[in-house]
Amino acid sequence: MPVTNVGKISGQLLKANLTRTSDLLIDNTQTTSTPTLFIGHTNNRIGIKTDSPTRELLVNGDTKIAGDSIQTNSMTVGNLTFNGVTSTVTASVGKINLNSSGSHVFSELRTDNLAFTNSGIRSLGGSDIMIYPGPGTGKFIIPTDLKSYGGIHATGDITFDGSVFLGGDGSEDSLTIGADIHSNLIPDVTGTYDLGETGKRWGDVRLASMPGLNDVTIDNTISLAGVAVNLGIQNKWYVSTNGADNLAGNHPNFAFGSIKHALSYIQESSGGPHQLHILPGTYIEDFPLEIPENVSIKGSGIRSCIIKPRVQYRGNDAFIMNNATMVSEVTITDFQYVPAEDKGYAFRFSTNAGIVSKSPYVQNVTVLTHGETMTASDPRGFDSGDAGKGALLDANVLDTASPRASMLFNGVTFITPGVDAVTVKNGSRIEFIDCFTYFANRGLYMQHSLNQYTPSAGAYNPVTGDMSLTVGPHSMRIGETVTIADGSLTFTCAQDNHQTDHPYPRATDPYSGKKVTITATTATGFTCNVGTSSNVTAHLFKSATSNAVSEGTMNEARVIASATIYGNKGVVADGNGCLAYLISHNFAYIGTGKNVENETDQINQENEVEALNNAKVHFVSQDQDGDFRVGDNFVVDLGKGTTTIDVTGLDLTGSTLTVGTPGSTTLISATGIDVPNFRISNNTVSTLDNGLTIDSVGTTNINANANMQANVTVSGDATIAGSGINFGDAPGDTINFSMDFTDNLLPSTTTLSNLGSAIRQWRSAQFETANIDGIQIKDSTIQTTDTNSSLDLRGSGTGSVNLEDIKFKTEITSTNANDVGFGVGTGSLQFTGLQDIQLPKGTTAQRPVAQNSVRYNTDVNEFEVQSTGNIPLGGIRDGDLDTKVDLSNNEFTFFAQGNNMGTINGSGHLTVPRFASQDKFTIDGNQITVSTPGQEAALVAKGNAKVFLDTSQFEIQGGELLTTGTNSDMVFTGTGLKQNRVIFFETTQAYKGHAGNTAARDAQTARQGELWWNQTTSTLEVYTGTQWKSATGLQEITVTESFAQDLNLLYNLILN
Secondary structure, X not given: OOOOOOOOOOOOOOOOOOOOOOOEEEOOOOOOOOOOEEEOOOOOOEEEOOOOOOOXXXXXXXXXXXXXXXXXOEEEEOOEEEEOOOOEEEEOOOOOOXXXXXXXXXXXXXXXXXXXXXXXXXXXXXXXXXXXXXXXXXXXXXXXXXXXXXXXXXXXXXXXXXXXXXXOOOOOOOOOOOOOOOOOOOOOOOOOOOOOEOOEOOOOOOOOOOOOOOOOOOOOOOEEOOEEOOOOOOOEEEEOOOOOOOOOOOOHHHOEOOHHHHHHHHHHOOXXXXXXXXXXXXXXXXXXXXXXXXXXXXXXXXXOEEEEEOHHHXXXXXXXEOOOOEEEEEEEEOOEOEOOOOEOEEEEEOOOOOEOOOOOEEEEEEEEOOOOOOOOOOOOOHHHOOEOEEEEEEHHHOOOOOOEOEEEEEOOEEXXXXXXXXXXXXXXXXXXXXXXXXXOOEEEXXXXXXXXXXXXXXXXXXXXXXXXXXXXXXXXXXXXEEEEOOOOEXXXXXXXXXXXXXXXXXXXXXXXXXXXXXXXXXOOEEEEEOOOOOOOOOEEEEEEOOOOEEEOOOEEEEXXXXXXXXXXXXXXXXXXXXXXXXXXXXXXXXXXEOOOOOOHHHOOHHHOEEEEOOOEEEEEEEEOOOOEEEOOOEEEEOOOOEEEEOOOOOOOOOOEEEEEEOOEEEEEEOOEEEOOOEEEEOOEEEEOOOOOOOOOOOOOOOOOOOOOOOOOOOOOOOOOOOOOOOOOOOOOOOOOOOOOOOOOOOOOOOOOOOOXXXXXXXXXXXXXXXXXXXXXXXXXXXXXXXXXXXXXXXXXXXXXXXXXXXXXXXXXOOOOOOOOOOOOOOOOOOOOOOOOOOOOEEOHHHOOOOOOEEEEEOOXXXXXXXXXXXXXXXXXXXXXXOOEEEOOOOOEEEEEOOEEEEEEOOOOOEXXXXXXXXXOEEEEOOEXXXXXXXXXXXXXXXXXXOEEEEOOOEEEEOOEEEEOOOOOOOOOOOOOOHHHOOOOOOOOOOOOOOEEOHHHHHOOOOOOOOEEEEOOOOEEEEEOOOOEEEOOOOOOOOOOHHHHHHHHHHHHHHHO
């Protein structure tokens, strides 16, 4: 090959190391305007016959390549683009024609939407594969078997000549026929195949006729001649002993098979109210049976509908009641009570239920249980103590937001041998109408004590009246009540800047002594409304007395026309939170336990009603003998023929009680008592025949006023204990005392009556001691008896009080606004003692005019002297007190004209709002300034000391700036746009940056843009973010002889 000489490129075209800093363009403008060669330094691209290459190598013209051409991304040749990344060939214009004298072999051939392989056609974009036969009568024929693993859609007819199998081998496959069937649907073999199966039944079947039916199972509706003969009922469900849980349950003919399933199904169905009918029979269920909200269970009768648990569920509750639920007309039996788990009740609340709209209701139900151990003498297992219980009402299990905790019973019989029939706890309410309990340990047991709480925090909004108190864990609910003891809560308010304490509630407050309703609760507190306040400033809770808050919601029972028969006890109420009303109640054979022989010697009447720990039970009852009781006040004993009345506290207004036989009766009414010989009415005792003789054994006491219309002679002692005793009622009446007084003589009202008068004076009075309105005269001493009171000695008119010697124990004051002067002549005025001298005090406006005075100014809390002007005595101050040195906080505080100029504390620290040195150097806030423009300010450290600008991060020493934080940066920046900021080093010397060998450089954590003088290569380097590169450019290609020959060849090809 001839060698073309490569001329020398001189000047500034290339640097010594052949590294360029700009693009290189070679052209021949004398011959053509098309550039010959472009070498892009800035974009790393080469263009042949173009100066704007869009790729790393772009040839604008023909190129002949004798060997392989390898491109890592893509290559465009003419209208074809070969993309190595996506493995595609694309024509920018027209079609791609593949011409070959032989055949073309592809592993896969693709169009835009289809891919063809050796054995399949598939869609690439998820769209349908459309196959169109030729025009006219052309058909798409499949000559062999066809299997489809997806859907087949044909707009025309499909004809199958052989057998057709639709669906795979699993139940998940389905067949949908959207068109009408235009032929008979006939099974291949008669009587062999079914339409539907158990669990997969057809819906409605509409037929013109059904001749020859053998067995038809239908879940829903049968219509004959357009009339539905088994139409389901909306929200009405049925359970039958011959039903099935897989039926619809909305018709007696399609009833569910179990109550458990029915309740579960109703729970998942649409909103109620729902009614579940239990058809006659005995149902063995999986207890417990929780009734969803708004569901009523109605049996077919208490003797024809029996519900009992399976053996393994005998220790569970029967029915769990929610809001607006009901159970009626059933008998519940054969379950037992488990004490360890407190389970085994016929009825109880659901945990966290909210009784919002209606209370649970039980009507016409029998609960019949027995103990585990039954014997001939104890056929009901009374002594076993584990018979199922009747009902538990426990408000604590309900949602705390539940406004109610009540349950209603009407016509319910509880036969619960040896255990409590009904238990009411923790603020629940029960209505018990026409109900019976038999053989119960306690027919009705109530237990509730009103808890008391001591608030630890609180808040009051005077605008809304809402008050929130934190009392610790509790079980109170919204709608219940509390009582707050008077004066038990202490608040302060912003009206006096929280300076005084105010106890609430006051006697005049609307919630004093009254129950207030809880409006919101938390786990540890509650909110109630106690009324708004005219003082709408902020109120802050300060403290509370012990047990300031008491619960107000009672355990309440209303028992009407009911009976408690046999068993140990009737009604037992324990705790001050229990209140029961028993109206027309029958207690029969209480105390006989399991005995049914009606033996009266085992009856214990005291067990009929027990009220313990301040519980209240009000009752009207009859027992097995017909004896009638109204509480403990009125008892009619039919056996004895007696009536006992305890009239303590009774009100007999509007009625008269007649006691006795005709002709000898005593009448008792609200206005008086008449006996055969005298009458007591109002405050008068009068005889109806003859006089009145008072004949008593011992002393006769008259405990009120006695008006005697005649002389009274008392042969013994007479004691008159009234508060007002009058002797004589007209002028001229006299009293003669012929005996000595052996007791005090006291007026009825102090300072109301006189001893003598201006014209009728006692001649003389002999006293050991005379006490006259706070002044005591005894022996030779006159003194005041009231603590800290004064003794005034005054002369009348111009008269004076003359004292021979002067000696005073307390103060000397003037009551007529005159001066009190002490004249000592040439002597001295001395004050002695161990306490103090209290000087006059007053406000600034009350300063006296006189000079030479000393007083205490209450406006500024300072002593002051009045001379030619006002001079304060406390500290260094000017006359108007606005320039001073204040020492009140153990520090010096300087004020000038009322402005705080600085403070020196006990540590010697000086704090000033502004500091200036001869008006040349000023520190004001966070700025340091000099007064003369252009003048410099300096912070200078002596000797080897340092100036710390941020002692934890930055130091200046000598000519060094040092950041002391480990691996911390020193940032020089400014304000405004970053591209407009300049860091200027004003020096004629050089900038010195990081330096070191390659190993030292690589040992550092480099950051993008960092400069480093590499002592190994003597190169200034910059870190690009991924690697170190020369900051001034490097020779990346060494020009060898071989490289020069290749370059010579390239120039020959390009430049010809």
